[in-house]
Amino acid sequence: MRWLSALLLLLLGGCAFRDPAPDAPLHSLSLRQWETLATTLQQVPDPLQRAIREEALPRLAISARSTQTDVGSEYNATETLSDLIQQSRTPLLSADEEFRRRLALLEASPSPQHAFADALAGFLLEPDYPCRHPVYSAYFQARYGLPVPRCTEPLPFLVVSRTEGLVPFWLAPERLYAIHLLFAGEGSAMASRFGHVALRLVICPEGETSPEACESNLYGHLVLGYMAHIDEFELNSVKALSGAYRAHLFAFPFMDVYRGYAIDEFRELYSLPLTLSGAQLQTLLRQLDEIHWRFEGDYSFFSRNCATLLQMTLRALLPGYTEQPISDDAYLRPDTFFEAMRETSLVEGERLASLAQAEEGGYYFSSTEGYYEAALKAVLAGMTSPAFDDIDTYLARPPEVRFETIVGDRRYRERLGREPHLLEAQILLEELALLRGERRLQALGSRYLNDYGDQLQSAETLEPLAGDDRAFFRACFLQSVRLVTAAFPTRRAIPDPQSTLPSLPRPALCREEGAPARLNAILTAINRPGSDQWQQLIYTTRLLDETTGNILKLQEIPYDTPIR
Structure with a gap:
C-alpha cells in the first residue's frame, strides 16, 4: 500500500513517530498531498526537511484510514505547511526570541508560533515572499x-507632504546613499519637550551617485519616524498618556521636517550616518519599507514613543546593535537615546564634534530663530519709530497695519529701495508671518471641520458656490479633514510595482498665488452667521491673503523707487 511505503520512507529518513502536541487537532494529509509538498521542499536544507517530515508522519497515519487518493481541489500547499509547523514542538520549527522581536515590528499576533508558521511556510513556498516580506526573510x-534572491524592484513609500498631500513615492534602492539617525531638539509643547528621533534616508538624485550630489539633494531626502496617528484635531492628553493613539512608521519629505522644526518651531536638527555597508543599507531599507506598510501599534508619549519604538526596530534590524552596551538599556526619552547612540560605533558620532563643520556638511541644521532675530534687528534699526520690539509683537500686528507702517515711514521705505539686505530682512519677517498664518488656518479649519464637517459638505451649504469654486473648496479645504482623520492604509506586505496605492493629493491650484484670496471669498460667500469659529476662518484667510500681498509688493520694489 502506498501509505505504508510513505511511512517506511519517513522512518528510514530518520524520523520517529511521536505524539501530536496536546490539545492540537490534527488534519489528515494524503500521500499525494505530501508528495506534492515534498517536491517543493527539495531545496530546503536536510535538517529542516527532516523536521517537516516528522510533523507530516502522524497526519499520514490518519490519512491511511481515509479513501482519499488525489490532492484535492481545496488543497493549498502553503496553508498545509503552515499547519504542520504551527503545531510543532520541535525547536527547529519553533519561534525564538529573535523572531518575536521581528514579529513586534510588523503585527500584534496573539500567537507567535502561528505567525512563525505562516511566515516560514510563505518563505519556503512562495517565490515573491522574500521581496514582499524582507523582515522575516x-x-x-x-x-x-x-x-534569499536579490530584490531590485522599486520600493513604495506613502509620503505625507505639506504641499503635495498624501502621495506614493517609488524609490529605486540603488538611489539610497546613507541612512542617518535624526534628532530634533526639544520644543515647547508637551509632546516635544524631550525632542524627537527618527531616521533620514539620504537619497541621490536620479542619475547621480557622487557623495556631494546625494548629500545636497535635501528636497529628495525622506524621513521615517514613529509617530502617533492623531485622528482628531486637537491632541487629547488622556489618550496621549494612555496609549489610545495608534502608531505608524510615517514617511515625510526631509524639507517638510526641516521647515516644521527649524523654521516653524525654532528647533535644531542633528543628523548622524549609521555605519553600514552598501549591502546592509539595502537590507535595512527594505525592512523599513515593510514596517512602514505593516506596523500599527499603541503609542504613549512617555512610555511607548518615537524613541522606544525606534530602539525596538534597531535592536532587531541594525547589525551590531545587540553587541553594544546600549542594547541593555531602555531609553524612554528621545534626547537620552540619541546621546547614547552618539557614543557608540553604530553611528558616525564624530560628525558633530564641531557644529560649524557639521552644518557645512549637512549633519547639523541650526534653528532659524537667529536669522529671524537678525532680520528683526535690522528692521528695528531701519525704521524711524517701530511699533513692535520682538518677533511675537511683530507677528501679532495685522498685515495691513504692518504694510501701512512701511509706507508711512518715508525714510525707511527709501532705504528698502537702496539696501537689498534690509529689504530681504523685511520680506523674511513677512514670510514668517505667512508660515504662522498657514498653521493657524490649518488648526482653525481642522477644529471647525471636526465639529461641522458633515454640514459643510451638504448641497445646501455649497449652493452659493459656482462649480469651479465648489471643486476648489472641496480640494483645498474639506480634503484636509480626510488627511487628518483617515486611518493609515496598512498592507500585509510591501506592495508590488503593479499595485494601485492610496493617495490624497493636494492639487496645484491650492498652492497658487491667489489661493488665499479665493478661499477667503468662498468662505465669505458660504457665510455661516452666528458661528464665531467661521468668522475666525474668514478673518484668518483674509490675513493670509494680505500677507501674501505684502510679500509680492515688497518683492517688486525696484531700487530707488517708492512703494505705492
Missing part, C-alpha cells in the same frame, strides 16, 4: 542558512 536566511 532576513531572519530565516540567518537562522537556516537559506538563500
Whole structure:
C-alpha cells in the first residue's frame, strides 16, 4: 500500500513517530498531498526537511484510514505547511526570541508560533515572499542558512507632504546613499519637550551617485519616524498618556521636517550616518519599507514613543546593535537615546564634534530663530519709530497695519529701495508671518471641520458656490479633514510595482498665488452667521491673503523707487 511505503520512507529518513502536541487537532494529509509538498521542499536544507517530515508522519497515519487518493481541489500547499509547523514542538520549527522581536515590528499576533508558521511556510513556498516580506526573510536566511534572491524592484513609500498631500513615492534602492539617525531638539509643547528621533534616508538624485550630489539633494531626502496617528484635531492628553493613539512608521519629505522644526518651531536638527555597508543599507531599507506598510501599534508619549519604538526596530534590524552596551538599556526619552547612540560605533558620532563643520556638511541644521532675530534687528534699526520690539509683537500686528507702517515711514521705505539686505530682512519677517498664518488656518479649519464637517459638505451649504469654486473648496479645504482623520492604509506586505496605492493629493491650484484670496471669498460667500469659529476662518484667510500681498509688493520694489 502506498501509505505504508510513505511511512517506511519517513522512518528510514530518520524520523520517529511521536505524539501530536496536546490539545492540537490534527488534519489528515494524503500521500499525494505530501508528495506534492515534498517536491517543493527539495531545496530546503536536510535538517529542516527532516523536521517537516516528522510533523507530516502522524497526519499520514490518519490519512491511511481515509479513501482519499488525489490532492484535492481545496488543497493549498502553503496553508498545509503552515499547519504542520504551527503545531510543532520541535525547536527547529519553533519561534525564538529573535523572531518575536521581528514579529513586534510588523503585527500584534496573539500567537507567535502561528505567525512563525505562516511566515516560514510563505518563505519556503512562495517565490515573491522574500521581496514582499524582507523582515522575516532576513531572519530565516540567518537562522537556516537559506538563500534569499536579490530584490531590485522599486520600493513604495506613502509620503505625507505639506504641499503635495498624501502621495506614493517609488524609490529605486540603488538611489539610497546613507541612512542617518535624526534628532530634533526639544520644543515647547508637551509632546516635544524631550525632542524627537527618527531616521533620514539620504537619497541621490536620479542619475547621480557622487557623495556631494546625494548629500545636497535635501528636497529628495525622506524621513521615517514613529509617530502617533492623531485622528482628531486637537491632541487629547488622556489618550496621549494612555496609549489610545495608534502608531505608524510615517514617511515625510526631509524639507517638510526641516521647515516644521527649524523654521516653524525654532528647533535644531542633528543628523548622524549609521555605519553600514552598501549591502546592509539595502537590507535595512527594505525592512523599513515593510514596517512602514505593516506596523500599527499603541503609542504613549512617555512610555511607548518615537524613541522606544525606534530602539525596538534597531535592536532587531541594525547589525551590531545587540553587541553594544546600549542594547541593555531602555531609553524612554528621545534626547537620552540619541546621546547614547552618539557614543557608540553604530553611528558616525564624530560628525558633530564641531557644529560649524557639521552644518557645512549637512549633519547639523541650526534653528532659524537667529536669522529671524537678525532680520528683526535690522528692521528695528531701519525704521524711524517701530511699533513692535520682538518677533511675537511683530507677528501679532495685522498685515495691513504692518504694510501701512512701511509706507508711512518715508525714510525707511527709501532705504528698502537702496539696501537689498534690509529689504530681504523685511520680506523674511513677512514670510514668517505667512508660515504662522498657514498653521493657524490649518488648526482653525481642522477644529471647525471636526465639529461641522458633515454640514459643510451638504448641497445646501455649497449652493452659493459656482462649480469651479465648489471643486476648489472641496480640494483645498474639506480634503484636509480626510488627511487628518483617515486611518493609515496598512498592507500585509510591501506592495508590488503593479499595485494601485492610496493617495490624497493636494492639487496645484491650492498652492497658487491667489489661493488665499479665493478661499477667503468662498468662505465669505458660504457665510455661516452666528458661528464665531467661521468668522475666525474668514478673518484668518483674509490675513493670509494680505500677507501674501505684502510679500509680492515688497518683492517688486525696484531700487530707488517708492512703494505705492
